[in-house]
Amino acid sequence: MPKTFMQELEESNEPLNLWFELSYAQYLTVPRLVMQSMDIEWQRKMALLLQELDETFDWRPREGRYFVRLRDDRGRFQDAPLADYRRGNCEHLRIRSR
Numbered sequence: 464m465p466k467t468f469m470q471e472l473e474e475s476n477e478p479l480n481l482w483f484e485l486s487y488a489q490y491l492t493v494p495r496l497v498m499q500s501m502d503i504e505w506q507r508k509m510a511l512l513l514q515e516l517d518e519t520f521d522w523r524p525r526e527g528r529y530f531v532r533l534r535d536d537r538g539r540f541q542d543a544p545l546a547d548y549r550r551g552n553c554e555h556l557r558i559r560s561r
Contacts, residue, residue, distance in 0.1 A: 494545035
C-alpha cells in the first residue's frame with residue numbers, strides 16, 4: 464500500500480520540497496481568492512504561519528513589489544480568472560466540501 468502524503472511528510476527532512484514535488488518553482492503563488500475561500504480556522508493557521516515567517520526573516524523587498532501575471536501555453540499574457548479576490552468565486556474548483 465502506498466504511503467499517504469501525511470506519512471511521507473512526517474518522514475521527510477525536506478517537507479516543502481516534498482510538496483513542490485519535482486518542479487523547479489522558485490515561488491509559491493496562491494490566489495488570495497482561493498485562500499479566503501478556505502474555512503476560517505485554516506485562514507487563521509495560514510495567517511499565523513505567514514506572520515511567523517515575517518517575524519523570522521526580513522524577506523520583503525524594501526523597494527518594489529512582486530507582480531504576478533498569468534501566461535498561456537504560448538507565453539502570452541491572459542486574464543487571471545482568480546484575480547478578483549473581492550467579487551470572484553472559486554467554488555467551481557472545490558474538490559472537497561467544507
